[in-house]
Amino acid sequence: MRNKDKWAPTKYVYRKGKLMASRDQNEVRSRTRLLVDLTASLYDAYLSKYARGRLLDLGCGKVPLYEAYREYVTDTICVDWGNSLNTSEYIDKECDLTEPLPFEDGEFDTLILSDVLEHIPQPELLWQEMSRILKPGGNLFLNVPFFFWLHETPYDYYRYTEFALRRFAERTGFRLVVLKSLGGTPEILTDLIAKHVYIIPLFGKWLATSMQVMTALFLRTSFGRRCSERTSKQFPLGYFLVAEKQ
Numbered sequence: 001m002r003n004k005d006k007w008a009p010t011k012y013v014y015r016k017g018k019l020m021a022s023r024d025q026n027e028v029r030s031r032t033r034l035l036v037d038l039t040a041s042l043y044d045a046y047l048s049k050y051a052r053g054r055l056l057d058l059g060c061g062k063v064p065l066y067e068a069y070r071e072y073v074t075d076t077i078c079v080d081w082g083n084s085l086n087t088s089e090y091i092d093k094e095c096d097l098t099e100p101l102p103f104e105d106g107e108f109d110t111l112i113l114s115d116v117l118e119h120i121p122q123p124e125l126l127w128q129e130m131s132r133i134l135k136p137g138g139n140l141f142l143n144v145p146f147f148f149w150l151h152e153t154p155y156d157y158y159r160y161t162e163f164a165l166r167r168f169a170e171r172t173g174f175r176l177v178v179l180k181s182l183g184g185t186p187e188i189l190t191d192l193i194a195k196h197v198y199i200i201p202l203f204g205k206w207l208a209t210s211m212q213v214m215t216a217l218f219l220r221t222s223f224g225r226r227c228s229e230r231t232s233k234q235f236p237l238g239y240f241l242v243a244e245k246q
Contacts, residue, residue, distance in 0.1 A: 001076040011064035019044035030209040031198040038182045042240040050139040053109025059116035062088045106135045113142045131172040134245040145238040174243035182238035184231035190215040
């Protein structure tokens with residue numbers, strides 16, 4: 001990773017020992033904070049268990065997860081393409097993820113593909129390439145949105161169900177270790193309404209932030225957790241997975 005001595009937290013930050021969404025509006029708008037918090041909690045839980053060795057961060061942007069995985073890996077290689085909205089000084093190699101990747105077979109122990117797959121017009125090729133460059137026994141970390149607005153247009157192509165993700169993984173030589181839904185109906189409703197009220201003049205940002213806080217408090221109750229868990233199968237806000245190369 002280039003310029004690692006200059007790296008600073010952006011999208012994700014640690015507070016009281018937990019990884020969460022930054023509260024800096026320049027990094028994470030309050031209208032999307034809930035999904036970022038959910039994603040952060042899962043990376044925080046599983047990177048320590050499955051990240052190791054040489055890591056490739058695909059579509060790395062500002063490398064927001066670096067602090068979460070750096071102590072578990074020996075080396076970090078960062079790649080992204082020129083059209084990304086989040087290109088940075090940390091990129092080791094610029095490449096198009098829709099083309100064959102410029103790496104050797106079995107070169108990496110860990111891959112990160114965070115908030116990227118929905119922007120790939122030919123996902124089959126990328127899955128094949130990830131399988132090729134990952135060592136047997138190596139792990140892929142991936143998250144994608146599902147009930148989510150269009151973003152980074154016009155480079156927003158797909159939304160994936162858990163069945164699509166499972167099929168891609170199994171057809172390219174991966175064994176799913178973890179596959180979790182990110183949130184359910186309470187999170188979706190909050191995300192959807194917050195994105196609409198955010199643009200209201202004067203108090204829209206405050207209202208969106210308040211909604212995120214209220215929903216987070218609701219989800220700490222037993223009733224709130226049940227609402228989220230029981231609806232997450234049919235109404236997921238997104239997905240997170242860890243898959244092992246066979």
